[in-house]
Amino acid sequence: xxxxxxxxxxxxxxxxxxxxxxxxxxxxxxxxxxxxxxxxxxxxxxxxxxxxxxxxxxxxxxxxxxxxxxxxxxxxxxxxxxxxxxxxxxxxxxxxxxxxxxxxxxxxxxxxxxxxxxxxxxxxxxxxxxxxxxxxxxxxxxxxxxxxxxxxxxxxxxxxxxxxxxxxxxxxxxxxxxxxxxxxxxxxxxxxxxxxxxxxxxxxxxxxxxxxxxxxxxxxxxxxxxxxxxxxxxxxxxxxxxxxxxxxxxxxxxxxxxxxxxxxxxxxxxxxxxxxxxxxxxxxxxxxxxxxxxxxxxxxxxxxxxxxxxxxxxxxxxxxxxxxxxxxxxxxxxxx
Amino acid sequence: xxxxxxxxxxxxxxxxxxxxxxxxxxxxxxxxxxxxxxxxxxxxxxxxxxxxxxxxxxxxxxxxxxxxxxxxxxxxxxxxxxxxxxxxxxxxxxxxxxxxxxxxxxxxxxxxxxxxxxxxxxxxxxxxxxxxxxxxxxxxxxxxxxxxxxxxxxxxxxxxxxxxxxxxxxxxxxxxxxxxxxxxxxxxxxxxxxxxxxxxxxxxxxxxxxxxxxxxxxxxxxxxxxxxxxxxxxxxxxxxxxxxxxxxxxxxxxxxxxxxxxxxxxxxxxxxxxxxxxxxxxxxxxxxxxxxxxxxxx
Numbered sequence: 001x002x003x004x005x006x007x008x009x010x011x012x013x014x015x016x017x018x019x020x021x022x023x024x025x026x027x028x029x030x031x032x033x034x035x036x037x038x039x040x041x042x043x044x045x046x047x048x049x050x051x052x053x054x055x056x057x058x059x060x061x062x063x064x065x066x067x068x069x070x071x072x073x074x075x076x077x078x079x080x081x082x083x084x085x086x087x088x089x090x091x092x093x094x095x096x097x098x099x100x101x102x103x104x105x106x107x108x109x110x111x112x113x114x115x116x117x118x119x120x121x122x123x124x125x126x127x128x129x130x131x132x133x134x135x136x137x138x139x140x141x142x143x144x145x146x147x148x149x150x151x152x153x154x155x156x157x158x159x160x161x162x163x164x165x166x167x168x169x170x171x172x173x174x175x176x177x178x179x180x181x182x183x184x185x186x187x188x189x190x191x192x193x194x195x196x197x198x199x200x201x202x203x204x205x206x207x208x209x210x211x212x213x214x215x216x217x218x219x220x221x222x223x224x225x226x227x228x229x230x231x232x233x234x235x236x237x238x239x240x241x242x243x244x245x246x247x248x249x250x251x252x253x254x255x256x257x258x259x260x261x262x263x264x265x266x267x268x269x270x271x272x273x274x275x276x277x278x279x280x281x282x283x284x285x286x287x288x289x290x291x292x293x294x295x296x297x298x299x300x301x302x303x304x305x306x307x308x309x310x311x312x313x314x315x316x317x318x319x320x321x322x323x324x325x326x327x328x329x330x331x332x333x334x335x336x
Numbered sequence: 337x338x339x340x341x342x343x344x345x346x347x348x349x350x351x352x353x354x355x356x357x358x359x360x361x362x363x364x365x366x367x368x369x370x371x372x373x374x375x376x377x378x379x380x381x382x383x384x385x386x387x388x389x390x391x392x393x394x395x396x397x398x399x400x401x402x403x404x405x406x407x408x409x410x411x412x413x414x415x416x417x418x419x420x421x422x423x424x425x426x427x428x429x430x431x432x433x434x435x436x437x438x439x440x441x442x443x444x445x446x447x448x449x450x451x452x453x454x455x456x457x458x459x460x461x462x463x464x465x466x467x468x469x470x471x472x473x474x475x476x477x478x479x480x481x482x483x484x485x486x487x488x489x490x491x492x493x494x495x496x497x498x499x500x501x502x503x504x505x506x507x508x509x510x511x512x513x514x515x516x517x518x519x520x521x522x523x524x525x526x527x528x529x530x531x532x533x534x535x536x537x538x539x540x541x542x543x544x545x546x547x548x549x550x551x552x553x554x555x556x557x558x559x560x561x562x563x564x565x566x567x568x569x570x571x572x573x574x575x576x577x578x579x580x581x582x583x584x585x586x587x588x589x590x591x592x593x594x595x596x597x598x599x600x601x602x603x604x605x606x607x608x609x610x611x612x613x614x615x616x617x618x619x620x621x622x623x624x625x626x627x628x629x630x631x632x633x634x
Contacts, residue, residue, distance in 0.1 A: 036562040054591040055564060060591070118582070119524045119540030172427075177522065184525045184557065191524075260513055307551065308525065 016273055026070075027291045031068040031298040032060055035306050056201025059078050066194030071297035072290040073195040073309070074256045075266075076082045077203050079289025081248035082263035083282055084210060087151045087217045088241045091182040092144040095264035096249040099156030099242075103163025105253040109184050123191060123254045130250035133159060138242060146235045147242070148224075188259035188312025192298065198250045206244040207286060212277040213237060221276070259312040265323050272326045292319065361483075366480045367468040370445055376462055379486025380440035381504075384433055387425050387630045389613035390466065391416050394442070394615040396498075397482045397491035405436045410605065412615065419456040430455065440464065440484060468612045470534060475499050478614075494614075501617040502541065509543040509624045515631045517544040518568035518595065525557045534610060535623075538616075542624035543631070544570075564593060570630035571595040574610070575603025577622045598633065602626035 016235065033039070039056045047057035083094035089098070097103070108129030109122050141147055141155035167186070171179055210217070216237050219227040222233045252259065266289045268280065274280045296314040341616050345602040364376040384405040385391040390590040394403050398500030400415060408424045412418045420582040422432045425447045433441070438461060443453050457463050464484065468474045475495045482491020521527040531534050531549030539546045548558060571593075581603035587596050595601055604626065608619030 036559060037565040053592070058590070058592055059561060059564065063564075119586075122524075176426075180527065180555075181522055181524055189525055227343070251428075301559050306548070306565075307553070307556045308559040308562075332523045 005088040009280075011274055012062075013274050013284075016284055017287075019290065020284060023291045024287050024294075026118050027294040027298075028068050031071075032064050033295050034040075034298055035059065035064055036301075040303050054245045054334075066241070067190050067297055067301075068195040068294050070190050070255045071293040073077070073199050073203055073261065074252045075262055075293025076238050076286045076290040077199075078259065078263040078293075079266040080207060080282065081245040081252070081286040082265075082289075083278070084206075084245040085263070085269045086218075086267055087221055088238055088245065089153050090148070090223075091153065092219060092261065092268065093264070094153070095260070096245060096252070097258070097260070097263070098151065098160065100133045100160035100163055101130045101246055101249040102258045103160045103167065104129040105134075105250065106186060106258055107163050107166045108132075108172065109185060109257075110167060110174075111252075113140075113178055113182055113185070114170060114174050117176075122181070122185070123196050124270050126257075127254045129222060129254055133163065134246035134250070135224065136242070138239075139198075146257050147238060165333045185257040186284075187215050187310035188257045189310050190256050190317070195255060199255060206225055206248055206268050207282070209240065211279070213240075214282060215294065217278040218276075256311065259281070259293070259315055261312075261315045261319050262293060262331050265319050269319075269326050272329075288334060346576065352612070362429060363487075364484055366483050368464045368480075369473070369477070370465045370584060372461050372465065374396070374440075374462050374464045374483060374484065376440065378464075378535075380484050382421065382436065382438045383440045383485065384436060384438040385442050386428065387408065387442075387609040388446050388468075390442045390444060391419075392611065392613035392615065393478055393481060394485070397478050397485070397494050398487045399481070399485035402485050405433060407514050426435075426452075428452065431460075431583060433461075434459070442466065442481065447558035452498045452510070465578070470537065471499070471502050471616070473618065474612055477486050498614060498617055500618060505624050506541045508613075509628065510541055512543040512628070513631055515544045515627050515633055516566070516568045516571060517627060518563055518566070518571045520583070521555060523573075524587065526560060527555055528558055529555055534612065538620045538623055539627070541620065544627045560590075562592060568590075569594045569598075570600040570627060572602050572603065572604060572623065572626060574606035575609075577603060577605050579603060598630070600626075600630040600633075602629070 007026040037059055043054045043056040044060055047054045077095055085096055106126040112122050137156050137159050141151045194211040216232045219232050221229050227234050233254040267285050270281055270284045270288055274284055295319050297311050300309045300311045300314045356578050360563050362379050365373050368564050381402050382404045385394055385403055386407055388410045391406045392412050395413050400480055404421045406419045408421055423429045426449055441461050441463045442458055443465045445465050446457050453463055478491050478495040482488050496593055517528055521536055528548045530551040533554055536546040547568050573581055584601040587601055591597050604619060604622040608615040
């Protein structure tokens with residue numbers, strides 16, 4: 001009986017992975033194909049061959065693909081951060097921002113915008129704010145036994161509230177013209193240019209670490225004491241998870257402001273499909289998060305073209321029906 | 337019952353009588369931009385201005401000495417900077433306004449909060465609400481504020497001069513070859529203006545075409561790709577007129593745009609072009625000049 005379940009789950013996992021392996025590149029191609037301008041592919045091919053610049057080539061390779069690549073990295077980072085947070089805090093309502101990282105990033109980014117500094121510094125400031133917030137929470141929530149889930153959660157929520165108040169304050173003292181730009185950033189807006197080397201490196205490193213720690217993560221969810229007794233170095237693992245999730249969130253807000261929903265819901269969506277085993281959950285969440293954000297980035301550009309909507313708004317529009325559908329299907333199969 | 341009816345009748349007559357008396361003795365009556373009547377018994381001597389452009393207009397028509405309170409960023413003319421600041425345009429200090437004892441408050445419908453303006457009316461102040469959308473609206477505003485402040489002659493001549501400078505620009509530039517213009521309000525995200533905005537109308541006056549005039553929203557966010565698709569001949573935004581604006585650097589990555597290739601990225605003073613006031617005349621001159629530069633060397 002136990003074997004049967006594993007077989008069925010493995011088969012399901014196989015299907016899902018294959019599906020996502022197709023969806024991910026398909027979404028990138030679709031994103032490259034759609035936009036405000038109809039692309040003449042022969043011109044693009046010629047530019048690749050001869051090196052002569054053309055607007056078609058520029059649009060594909062310097063505008064659309066970098067944005068899609070950023071969306072991929074951000075979606076994957078947020079989904080993975082969500083998985084790690086939910087395991088770390090053993091709380092299904094945890095998302096990457098629950099420990100205040102996005103709040104800290106937002107405050108620093110808004111301060112830079114308020115001071116009228118060049119736009120390149122906004123991303124740097126956001127990264128600094130995210131890291132600072134994370135350090136603050138780690139420092140404040142430590143007690144004799146390490147970092148208990150409750151303490152982390154409570155400290156994180158309080159720090160996030162503090163940042164939230166500062167954000168409101170900054171919005172209220174800013175000039176009208178600045179406020180519009182700030183709100184757009186807060187709703188989730190992609191910077192120009194693609195993901196940097198550092199962002200990809202962080203994602204890759206944390207992903208590899210998480211996959212290797214999958215067994216530990218599975219046991220951690222059962223409880224710290226149980227995990228310890230089964231040989232997991234919980235203190236080290238939990239600290240590493242915290243830092244990993246924090247860095248991933250920093251990468252995400254640096255590239256795209258505060259995009260909600262992905263980090264909270266994608267792990268749950270994938271749990272409904274492949275179960276809670278982190279060896280399966282992590283790869284599918286990462287791929288699903290990436291694909292989802294690539295598609296929503298494309299929609300944000302094209303739905304009301306030439307107007308551009310903030311990506312964070314579209315993510316919920318796309319994700320909520322999807323999640324509700326999976327939730328209903330999941331509960332139906334359970335009762336059967 | 338009879339007693340009440342008689343008293344009622346008397347009260348009605350008294351109120352009507354008072355109304356007519358006030359109308360007869362109201363020396364100044366103008367209609368503001370939201371259709372409300374503003375009646376003063378004598379020209380206003382203590383005016384509070386709730387927007388920087390209104391402060392500029394008041395000084396322009398010769399009523400500068402009569403302004404007793406302004407909001408933040410009322411920085412022109414220099415004399416306005418010495419006036420007491422009563423808050424920002426959407427959050428002002430009513431107590432401070434009260435302490436200044438104004439006899440007229442001039443507000444701005446889309447810039448001030450309607451609640452705040454209603455609150456001031458309830459306190460008994462005459463409130464003139466402006467909402468100029470075109471150059472003609474500004475001219476009419478100047479004339480009406482001139483009436484309210486007792487500066488009719490000066491305001492009429494100033495308003496006429498203001499209108500004349502626009503006519504000159506129109507005659508000079510509107511018939512020349514049309515130039516496609518992209519007006520960038522903000523860099524990140526890219527905000528622009530549609531055809532209903534006054535700046536778009538000024539672009540037409542200068543013989544230009546706003547590439548986004550067809551959009552429905554007044555100040556929409558557009559994608560970089562759509563700007564590339566519409567390939568403007570000149571890009572104009574806020575900054576210091578005559579100097580290359582700092583945001584021009586970001587455009588250098590996109591040489592497929594004509595404006596970037598031919599180096600037609602210009603700044604005009606935001607305070608001139610974005611404020612519905614007397615300096616709009618200077619703003620339109622600068623705008624026409626830069627559009628003309630693009631016209632001749634594309």
